[in-house]
Amino acid sequence: MMTDNQIEFALNDHFYDFVDDWKHKFYFLVGGYGSSKSYHVAVKLIEKLLEEKRKALVVREVFDTIRDSCFDLLEEVANAMGVEDYLQFTSSPMQVRFKNGSKIIFKGMDKPVKLKSLNGVSIVWIEECSEVKYMGFKEILGRLRHPTMSNHIILSTNPVSKGNWCYKYFFQDKKEHVFVLDDELLYKNRVVVIGKTYYHHSTVDDNYFVPKDYIEQLDDLKTHDQDLYRVARLGRFGVNGRLVLPQFVVMPDEDIRAAMKAVKQPLEKNGMDFGFVTSYNAVVRMLIDHDNKILYLYDEYYSRDKTDPEIAQDIEKWKDVLIKADCAEPKAIKYYKQKGFRMKACKKFQGSREVYTKKVKRFRSIVCSDKCKNIIDELQDLTFAVDKDGEIIEDEFNIDPHTLSAIWYGLDDYEVSDLKGGGMRTLGS
Numbered sequence: 001m002m003t004d005n006q007i008e009f010a011l012n013d014h015f016y017d018f019v020d021d022w023k024h025k026f027y028f029l030v031g032g033y034g035s036s037k038s039y040h041v042a043v044k045l046i047e048k049l050l051e052e053k054r055k056a057l058v059v060r061e062v063f064d065t066i067r068d069s070c071f072d073l074l075e076e077v078a079n080a081m082g083v084e085d086y087l088q089f090t091s092s093p094m095q096v097r098f099k100n101g102s103k104i105i106f107k108g109m110d111k112p113v114k115l116k117s118l119n120g121v122s123i124v125w126i127e128e129c130s131e132v133k134y135m136g137f138k139e140i141l142g143r144l145r146h147p148t149m150s151n152h153i154i155l156s157t158n159p160v161s162k163g164n165w166c167y168k169y170f171f172q173d174k175k176e177h178v179f180v181l182d183d184e185l186l187y188k189n190r191v192v193v194i195g196k197t198y199y200h201h202s203t204v205d206d207n208y209f210v211p212k213d214y215i216e217q218l219d220d221l222k223t224h225d226q227d228l229y230r231v232a233r234l235g236r237f238g239v240n241g242r243l244v245l246p247q248f249v250v251m252p253d254e255d256i257r258a259a260m261k262a263v264k265q266p267l268e269k270n271g272m273d274f275g276f277v278t279s280y281n282a283v284v285r286m287l288i289d290h291d292n293k294i295l296y297l298y299d300e301y302y303s304r305d306k307t308d309p310e311i312a313q314d315i316e317k318w319k320d321v322l323i324k325a326d327c328a329e330p331k332a333i334k335y336y337k338q339k340g341f342r343m344k345a346c347k348k349f350q351g352s353r354e355v356y357t358k359k360v361k362r363f364r365s366i367v368c369s370d371k372c373k374n375i376i377d378e379l380q381d382l383t384f385a386v387d388k389d390g391e392i393i394e395d396e397f398n399i400d401p402h403t404l405s406a407i408w409y410g411l412d413d414y415e416v417s418d419l420k421g422g423g424m425r426t427l428g429s
Helices: 013-020 037-051 067-081 134-143 165-170 183-189 212-224 226-233 253-261 308-314 330-338 352-361 373-379 402-410
Strands: 026-031 055-060 087-091 094-098 103-108 121-127 152-157 191-194 197-202 248-251 267-273 281-289 294-303 323-325 343-345 365-369 384-386 392-397
Touching (some): 013 037, 013 197, 026 165, 037 055, 037 067, 037 121, 037 152, 055 067, 067 094, 067 103, 067 121, 121 134, 183 191, 212 226, 248 253, 281 402, 294 308, 294 373, 308 330, 323 330, 323 402, 330 343, 352 402, 365 373, 373 402
Parallel strands (some): 026 152, 026 197, 055 121, 248 365, 267 323, 294 365, 323 343
Antiparallel strands (some): 087 094, 094 103, 267 281, 281 294, 384 392
């Protein structure tokens, strides 16, 4: 890397191309603990600002976390590179100034008013981008427009749930039918370029300078914390937390239809959750194999921003089936009944969310048709929320699952008996 003289500086092999590549607008780095991704972002940033007079912005969700992370890391890297004489680190305001006029400034997304102007900024580094809210990312994206220099956004993160905005934006969002890249392809190829985005995946194995006992600590996670092992050691997206419905499986539609035909005494159930602008309308059609404790989910309706007349037209084919709907919307239920639908209000009571969730969990198997994309998107990786102590909250989840609400309502007059045949108690109690 060049300033006034050639600088010899050791990098991990897997990051050489990344550090020198400036042909793309987005650089998305995801990896496990200790992979050295943030370190090499710092190298990339310092090298560029030494070569060209630029203004860069470093962002984290909470401003108070920047000093002990990005700011200290940049100073450490500058010293390791031997270029500390070219840079001046100041604490108030927190900045890095270069002798050639380049500058790095720091801001937190918890104080968005300070982000109103990105005047002169041509490079943004969003550290731990999964912690930044999507609206914050859009704010940066809309304001980064240097008129004469190339504009770049570098995002670095440990992998998180596939429900996080950064996965949905840079990989795929099933609900919105957006597909950019299969993350499995990135794990296989390690570096992938799609359009304007340079993707980079790394693990601790890519860091030659990490102590051996640190790798052993990460390896030990496999025996007692599979979720953290996947994130920290393998650097992969997935489910973070305890699954609500671990018995949920997806089956080809033609197979599920054949399986339902073989049920001796099938019970048909249908549920509906109402939504409008920020939430979704969901209808789930179900068939219960009571003897074998199997719940089949074979059809769905899912929409947003639609009026009751529009929805009634969409689901008119289901006029003759009994639909249990959210009792919190009596006017809507009355409207559908006037339009000829067989619709009834479900029962709700204090604690019904937890009770109904446990009811659904009692099924030995929950089988979903592969054509029910929204049910799959919401329920396959649905996890329980946790409180500040890390304890599970049994009536809260990582997302607002409208299809689960529809299932609750449709099953409100049905009880799943214990698999052992010992009455109606909850499995595992």
